[in-house]
Amino acid sequence: MNPYDFLIAPFIEFEFMRRALVGSFALALGGAPVGVFLMLRRMSLTGDAMAHAILPGAAVGFLFAGLNLFAMTTGGIVAGVTVAVGAGLIARSTGLKEDASLAAFYLVSLALGVLIVSIKGSNIDLLHVLFGTVLALDDATLILIALIATVSLVALAIIWRPLVLECVDPNYLRSVSRSGAPTHLVFLALMVLNLVGGFHALGTLLAVGIMMLPAAAARFWARELTAMIALAIVMAVFSGYAGLLLSYHTGAAAGPAIILVAGIVYVGSVLLGPIGGLKRYFVRVRHLEA
């Protein structure tokens, strides 16, 4: 099999492959930068928690309208924002730390979501919500994902400075500006938006993967923030492309294949990355020999 047949032909021959590719590129563009900031703010697991939190909203949308894009998206956003704000409020007004209240919120949400989907009596639908269908992206879904990517990039550009400052030195930001809280809220909203966009394609469970894995991998290759984000996007785009090819050639389920490729990129980065990677333990450092 020549490289063209292997690497390019599937996307030329099949529209669904092109759609899946465009969808995963859009997810990469919006999700990877958000993932980098989540990682830098030590909120990597928050994304996972929020992904679960979205489920009941999507489930309510599903309950009323079936696999309807608008209903599930709206439901997901409402549920995600509710949990993010609710957990934040409880953390600020009680003795409970934010991670603990978030954990409480998302677990309740997850149980509620599974309950609501099972009310409708069909548990296969739950699997579709949990795992998504990257191979079946219609026009409306693609537009939604692309829209979310656009909004994310523009919003990130706008809140860039305070967001970076808040990552580095939140106390300093507080002393010079009152933009800390709104920045945080906008950022949380972006995270929810990207997860909601991601769950149409990859499902609520795997949507976090395209966000966090490239971010964590990029950390091993770049010190500077812009480079790190650019790298994360490139890695996420590559994961989407290679994952779809993997699914096309081996018959592996498409969504998990994409995330697994991202996982392989991550493991490779952990091993070989020049910045803090494991390489320094097993590659002999030359100047000591001299």
Place this chain on the structure above:
Amino acid sequence: MLARLLAAMLFALLSVASARAQEKLPVVATFSILGDLVKNVGGDRVAVSTLVQPNGDAHVFQPSPADAKTIADAKVIFMNGIGLEGWLDRLIKASGSKGEVVIATKGVKPHEMKDDDAHGHAHEHKLDPHAWQSVANVKIYVANIRDALIAADPAGREAYEKNAAGYLQRLSAVESEIKETVAKIPATKRRIITSHDAFGYFASSYGIEFIAPQGVSTESEASARDVAKIIRQIRAQKIPAVFLENISDPRLMQQIAKETGAKIGGTVYSDSLSGTDGPAASYIAMMEHNIRQFAAALAD
């Protein structure tokens, strides 16, 4: 005095008998289609509970504690067998039920699941549980159900035999209707893509070929390779119709139909009945609905 005593005894006997008649035999059927068959044979003498509700999927059912209680109370538990209800054994054990377990497909010749892999390897020898998609098999189901009900409730023998005979007649009518309808479709057009290959028995009984984009069970997610294969096949063989199914992902089917120009047929029911106000509220309604949908999509 004696006459009064006799009358009193007679009265007591009668009231016991009528109380018994009112007390229906509690039985359980694992899924909606089987439940409908049991209802038709049992009539008023049995109270049928169904575990997997209409539109649910019996392959991946998650029992609730209420289901365990239903099972514990049942005198007879009807299951399809041939590997459909993998979850049932544990549920029966856990519930401590002493009910008789009846495999409705006893005597049905099971088919192997057709699993054509693109590379011709990895043929899994799995049996196809969807035997009810052939009316001839359902006649065996009905006989098994009748015999099991008679064994559990001998007093109702006459009623069960009468119900079963009547129902078998209706099944024969449906069967000939299906065969006549298929005969009107040109032989070259008898090919359909559907999202769940539950129609293996239907295919071999009535001569319509079904091609599925997913594996044997709804548990497996379709890969890009599967979808690509289906699209190539539709294009190459000019398959006229694609059918959605009530429990699998409709978005994937729509994408396939859009990409190939095949016609999207209406909803057909394979693993479960629709709700009571749906088009497939009973087994017979389901079979009639399905064949009408197939014929309409393949007709023009």
